Amino acid sequence: MSTDTPILRCTDFASIAINPSTSSSPSHPLDSPSFSIPPSILPHLEVASRHLHSHRTVAVPTETVYGLAASSLDPEAVQAIYRIKNRPSDNPLIIHVSSLDMLRRLLPLNYTITPLYLALITAFWPGPLSLLFPSPNPPPPPAPQTNAIRMPSHPLALALIHHSNLPLSAPSANSSGRPSPTQAEHVYNDLNGADGLGCILDGGDCGVGVESTVVSGLGWVEGGGGQVDILRPGGLGVEEIARIVEQVDGQAGKTEILVHGKPWRSRKASTSTSSTPATLxxxxxxxxxxxxxSVSSLPPSTPGxxxxxxxxxxxxxxxxxxxxxxxxxxxxxxxxxxxxxxxxxxxxxxxxxxxxxxxxxxxxxxxxxxxxxxxxxxxxxxxxxxxxxxxxxxxxxxxxxxxxxxxxxxxERPQPEEGVQMDTGxxxxxxxxxxxxxxxxxLAVMERVGxxxxxxGKSGDLSNGxxxxxxxxxxxxxxxxxx
Incomplete structure (x- = not known):
């Protein structure tokens, strides 16, 4: 029999202090940041961490939406995500980390983070950007040979990852096909009592409100001639990705920017020869x-x-x-x-x-x-x-x-109408x-609306829009x- 899923109020989440790496050995401020967690929140993180280490899931806020989190290293817990959400088995999950040290542990031993990825990480991590990396132990083809990984910016999510010392796979904390939750109440209304859901960490409203932008820079070529593909537009605009690519390349046009595998042009470029106002x-x-x-028989490499x-x-x-x-x-x-x-x-x-x-x-x-x-x-x-x-x-x-x-x-309940019996719905x-x-x-807003x-509220093939x-x-x- 299902029971109520506890909501653990973490109203002091803004008091979590995250300090960049300070020793002389790390080469990046995000290599091994330290965390100072207030006493009001620490017991809740302890509870959530115990669930994560016991093959269960935890709902946690990120800056994008609330995620249904489980240890990425625990196949039983990851399967619980799919069961709770009724998520299609070929819809992959994004992994969340709290440091670059944790990221490196998820990568092949011989893999070196490219200058482009390092620039994107420096510019936008923590934040709503997921990057596609090669998997150290990929399943047999045609299954994806990559993992999408990001570092969320919500202090409560980062603190939970750090405190549990686990990378967390965390799709949106809702039944598959439903609108994504941006408040703890949304999670409770949808998933309360689900078998395997340990608790809901309440960290207030999500600041961004749409999922992360997913980028594959695996086709980028140092010196030019490669491609960067935005696989899912999200909380970070394509224009911002293109700006960093241009900075790393040293000039515009050396790398082709794609959205869903199709060429993308900035609004500025597309209107430079037209007198039509951009708003029209x-x-x-x-x-x-x-x-x-693009229609493809291959399994998707990233959600959405x-x-x-x-x-x-x-x-x-x-x-x-x-x-x-x-x-x-x-x-x-x-x-x-x-x-x-x-x-x-x-x-x-x-x-x-x-x-x-x-x-x-x-x-x-x-x-x-x-x-x-x-x-x-x-x-x-x-x-x-x-x-x-x-x-x-x-x-x-x-x-x-x-x-x-x-x-x-x-x-939204209707207002009573005079002389009309109230609808119970x-x-x-x-x-x-x-x-x-x-x-x-x-672009992300219009994709979600589309x-x-x-x-x-059903899962199924996406209409072409x-x-x-x-x-x-x-x-x-x-x-x-x-x-």
Whole structure:
């Protein structure tokens, strides 16, 4: 019989002091940092460490999302991750370390960290960057011969790795296919009582809100001519990766930057010959060469390459406002594209509960945007109740709030209606999300939204993310906000 999973409150996590290596022998500040852990947190780390050394898992906050952590050196515990999450067996895990000394213990004996990787580590570790390294003991091909490894920046995650002296495999702490948790409460609501989950460390809200950027620099060639592939856009923008590559190379263009194996060009380069303002230019996220994963029979080498993620239990629709997204060339001239018309189309697809007089549509929107203003003006549309949740004013705030907003809307209880019996269910009937430019962190936000479109909270092959041929034929709607 399952029991409640304890939540261990670590409100003083900001008091954890992490000091860089100071002796003359280490060559890098992250070689062997020391930790000072306050007495209020140390007992919780002791409990979590005992679970990790006893083949169990622990939910722990990182700066990106909460992770379901287990010892990377313990096959039984790693299998518990897959069982608890109902995660596909070929979906790999990212390993988390607290020092470069721990990293080196996970690498082949004859492997030397390249100048590019050292520069990326110096610039972005600890932080939301995972790097692909060769595995010291890879399984037989065609299984991946690599491991994705990162150093999280949340002090509680680093302290747990250090205190337990274990590298931790830690995918998001949620059932596979569901929105990733950014609060301890999200983990509890989804995984409470799961067999093998020892405890949940509560370290507050996650600061970044989307998973780490995964980069393969194994194709980089010193001196130029190689490639760097962003396998999963995340909490670190592609532009930042390209900047470090250019610094190491000594000039731009020597190394080809790829996203999902497809050539990537910076917005600055793509608009240098155009007078169109960047805010009105076509986002890369509408280009199948960027948003579509290459079809391959090989197992994925990193999370996010094959399976659907981030899906709430209700249908999700993406709204593409005209001030950012160009009008689809195949959209008929007579197509109704106002916010009011799009709301009607969404509502028509949502069954009306017998206990409700209106369809409840959750809206994840940017504050003071033209689209949100139009939606507000259309909120009196007959038979529709809009439940707004702000994504803030920037892609950074959108990344922080996206998953939490989806999860909140799933559970948002309706207000009592006069003369109508209350529905015992929870949540909205559908969610619409305002799209954004894919500059910087926006690429990660749009990828997560693209994977959530459709909803249902199930694992499965990822849809290709292309705009549908006819307005309203899929779950994406272009909205004319100029009217």
């Amino acid at each position: 230019s076509k986002p890369k996220s509408t280009n199948p060469s960027i948003m579509t994963k 390459m094959k399976y659907r993620h981030y899906s709430p239990r209700v249908p999700v629709y993406l709204l593409e406002p005209s001030n950012i997204f160009p009008r689809p060339t195949n959209l008929p001239d007579q197509a109704e594209s106002s916010a009011q018309a799009v709301l009607r189309q969404v509502a028509q697809r949502v069954p009306l509960s017998k206990a409700r007089s209106k369809r409840r549509v959750g809206l994840l929107h940017f504050e003071n945007s033209p689209l949100s203003q139009q939606i507000s003006d259309a909120s009196e549309e007959k038979g529709i109740e809009i439940v707004p949740v702000s994504l803030g004013t920037s892609v950074a705030s959108a990344a922080q709030r996206l998953f939490a907003g989806m999860l909140a809307l799933e559970r 929870e949540g909205v009937d559908a969610i619409v999300v305002e799209g954004c430019s894919d500059d910087g962190l926006g 994977k959530a479109v459709g909803g249902g 292309e705009t549908k041929d006819v307005q309203g034929s899929g779950n994406r709607f272009w909205v004319d906000v100029t009217g």
